[in-house]
Amino acid sequence: MTSTASTATGPVSTRSRWVIASSNAGKLREFRELLGGDGGVEFVTQGELGVDDAEETGLSFVENALLKARHAARATGLPALGDDSGLCVDALGGAPGLYSARYAGGHGNAAANIDKLLTALAEVPETARRAHFIAVIVLLQHAEDPQPLIAQGVWPGRILSTAHGDGGFGYDPVFRPDGHDCSAAQLDPLVKNRISHRGLALASLKRQLTNLYANP
Numbered sequence: 601m602t603s604t605a606s607t608a609t610g611p612v613s614t615r616s617r618w619v620i621a622s623s624n625a626g627k628l629r630e631f632r633e634l635l636g637g638d639g640g641v642e643f644v645t646q647g648e649l650g651v652d653d654a655e656e657t658g659l660s661f662v663e664n665a666l667l668k669a670r671h672a673a674r675a676t677g678l679p680a681l682g683d684d685s686g687l688c689v690d691a692l693g694g695a696p697g698l699y700s701a702r703y704a705g706g707h708g709n710a711a712a713n714i715d716k717l718l719t720a721l722a723e724v725p726e727t728a729r730r731a732h733f734i735a736v737i738v739l740l741q742h743a744e745d746p747q748p749l750i751a752q753g754v755w756p757g758r759i760l761s762t763a764h765g766d767g768g769f770g771y772d773p774v775f776r777p778d779g780h781d782c783s784a785a786q787l788d789p790l791v792k793n794r795i796s797h798r799g800l801a802l803a804s805l806k807r808q809l810t811n812l813y814a815n816p
C-alpha cells in the first residue's frame with residue numbers, strides 16, 4: 601500500500617493516514633495486527649481523533665460498514681476503513697447477525713450476549729448448531745467517495761455449549777471454527793487473523809488495492 605493510482609475521483613495517495621472507523625477494542629487490536637506491516641500508511645483510530653460512533657441504521661453489513669467509514673471520513677477528512685461484522689446462527693434464522701453487538705440489549709456486553717445465545721440454543725443438538733462469522737470491510741478515500749472498495753470474509757463453524765478460552769473478543773469463546781478442535785478464543789491470535797472473517801476480508805481488500813495500483 602505504498603504507491604499512487606488514479607480513480608474516477610482523482611489520484612489516490614496511499615502515503616497517508618487512514619482512520620479506522622471502529623470503537624471495538626478487540627477489532628482494533630486485530631486491525632493493528634493485520635495492517636501492521638503495511639508501510640507508507642499510518643493508521644489511527646476514530647477514538648484517538650475524538651470521533652464518536654456512527655449510527656448503525658443499515659439493513660445489511662455492507663450498509664453499516666459504509667455508514668461507519670463515511671462518518672469517520674467526514675469527521676476527520678481522512679480515508680476511512682469501516683468494519684461491520686457479526687455472528688449468524690442457522691438455527692436462529694441468522695440471528696444475532698446484524699445485531700450481534702447488542703443482542704442482549706446493551707451494547708458490546710460480551711458475557712450477556714453469550715449467555716443469551718447459549719440459552720437460545722439450549723435445546724439445539726450439536727449437529728444443528730451451524731454458524732458463521734461475517735465481516736464486511738470498506739475503504740472510502742473520502743466521505744463522498746463514489747467508488748468504495750468493499751471486501752467480505754466469512755468464517756464457518758458451530759456454536760459450543762459452553763464458553764472456552766479467554767483470547768479474542770465477543771463470541772469467540774463459544775465459536776468453534778471448522779477444522780479446529782477448540783474455540784476461537786483458544787486459537788493463537790496469528791491463526792485467528794489468518795483464517796477469520798476479518799482476516800479474509802482484509803486480505804481481499806489488500807488484493808483489490810494491489811490490482812487498482814497494477815491497473816490504473
Ligand SMILES: O=P(O)(O)OP(=O)(O)OP(=O)(O)OC[C@H]1O[C@@H](n2cnc3c(O)ncnc32)[C@H](O)[C@@H]1O
Pocket residue numbers: 621622623624627653656683684685686687700701708713733768769770771772796798
Ligand atoms: O461498530 P464498531 O465500533 O466497529 O464496534 P462493534 O462491536 O459495535 O462492532 P459491530 O457493530 O460490527 O458488531 C459486531 C459484533 O459481532 C461480534 N463479532 C464480530 N467479529 C467478531 C470476532 O472476530 N469475534 C467475536 N465476536 C465478533 C461482536 O459481538 C461485535 O460486537
Ligand SMILES: [Mg+2]
Pocket residue numbers: 656701
Ligand atoms: Mg457497532
